[in-house]
Amino acid sequence: MRTVYEGVDDLRALMPDLSDREIATTDFGTYSAEAFYGDMARVTDYRADPELVDVLVGRSHETLAWMAGKGVRFAPAYGRQAFKVDGRFRFWGGLTVEVVGGGAGLVEREHKLAAEAGIAIRYNSRAVELLTDDSGVHGVTAVVDGVTTEIRAGAVVLATGGFQADAEWRTRYLGPGWDLAKVRGTRFNTGEGHRMALTAGASPAGHWSGCHAVGWDRNAPEYGDLAVGDGFQKHSYPFGIMVNAEGRRFVDEGADFRNYTYAKYGRRILEQPHQMAWQVFDQQVTHLLRDEYRIKQATRVEAATLEELARRLDGWTPRGSWRRSQRSTRRCVRTSRSTRR
Structure with missing residues (x-):
């Protein structure tokens, strides 16, 4: 915070x-x-x-x-x-x-x-429309336990997240390839709040072609996992290098503190061949890696040399060459295609 x-x-x-x-x-x-x-x-x-x-x-x-x-x-x-x-x-x-x-x-x-505070939380309830007239917004129409219901209110706050769980909307606004991104959060954030507001005449604002997108384990599920939480993210890239499927670096991993770059590098990963990349670290920095690299669900490969590591990297089709090194054990943790929060 x-x-x-x-x-x-x-x-x-x-x-x-x-x-x-x-x-x-x-x-x-x-x-x-x-x-x-x-x-x-x-x-x-x-x-x-x-x-x-x-x-x-x-x-x-x-x-x-x-x-x-x-x-x-x-x-x-x-x-x-x-x-x-x-x-x-x-x-x-x-x-x-x-x-x-x-x-x-x-x-x-x-x-x-x-x-x-006596606030009721209604589960299995999906708001589908704002109740409006010439004098303003007066509540919502919702489907509660399969039954369409009008819920009247003096005011409505739409705290419904984004549209990241809707592949069509991601592609429409964020661009080609975004239908392939994994979703970090819930599968229910499909833009319903946006649709209701725009239908009611709200004015769109903000950066519709941009988003918070981070590196995410390629073998993570398509949507968020409550048991793992944000453990699929891989944010220690400033301690190593990121290479795409052709073995080429495509970002400056140390351009700034991780705080200021992690939410935009997901887009860069998605732009790479096969929408994936590998993070490569040597043994000198493994003690500095965040806990998310140590969970059992993390995709990782270890090798004693770069040549051996290259042979083990799934999805890697190099067109260049890596500098030879025989001295350090190399660890690689694969990031995802990208994830939309």
């Missing part, structure tokens, strides 16, 4: 369980509003909506503090954003805070808070 903070006191307001020992052994640094604004401008080529960015940055800390006050627990993102340097953990990239339990922990806590 990216948030502005000027020092440890700001972080302690979000993480009251932060111990004196953790503070003594960690360099949390700072993440100023200016740095947040700068990151938003840089990674979006200055195309982000300035009013929305102002809300995102200016209210980031107070929003997390409000969530913490509701019982959402935060912790330092040691496993994702910190490395030990000279005996102290050092955070990098301005991303310091995560929810305890990750996304699943956040959802579980939000469901508990909703129940405590």
Whole structure:
């Protein structure tokens, strides 16, 4: 959860369980509003909506503090954003805070808070149309347990995700080949919210031909797996190289911190032959790889030489040559065609 903070006191307001020992052994640094604004401008080529960015940055800390006050627990993102340097953990990239339990922990806590507040959650219910007239929106038409039902409301918030689970919409808006991408999340995010809003006369906005797309294990299921979660992602590429099916590099793996490149490299992978790539690491960096490389579902190949590794890489049809090396054990973990969040 990216948030502005000027020092440890700001972080302690979000993480009251932060111990004196953790503070003594960690360099949390700072993440100023200016740095947040700068990151938003840089990674979006200055195309982000300035009013929305102002809300995102200016209210980031107070929003997390409000969530913490509701019982959402935060912790330092040691496993994702910190490395030990000279005996102290050092955070990098301005991303310091995560929810305890990750996304699943956040959802579980939000469901508990909703129940405590008397908010009813209706399952097996699919909204299909907004109830509108000349004076505005007054609810939804939904199919609840197979029965079409009108649900009246004073206001409707469409928090329905994107259209990533609809292959036709992916291809229509993101471009050729996107029907081949794997979906990181639920199979139910098919753009129904977008359709309802546009039908009701909403004005489309945003970057319709772009998306959050990451490297994903090629042998992962077509949709998200609740048991594995985000373990199919492969984000340690800055410690190695990525090569396509022809054995050629196609990105600068160290162009920036992983925070700022991982969500766009999925598109680059999808553009490669066979919509796949291999990540290659040597034994000197395997201890730095994220935990997702160690799950049993990860696709991996190990070899003592590059020549032997090349023979073992499924789907690799080299047209060039790799520099010879006999000294290090090489590990390769394959990424997916791409994944759309």
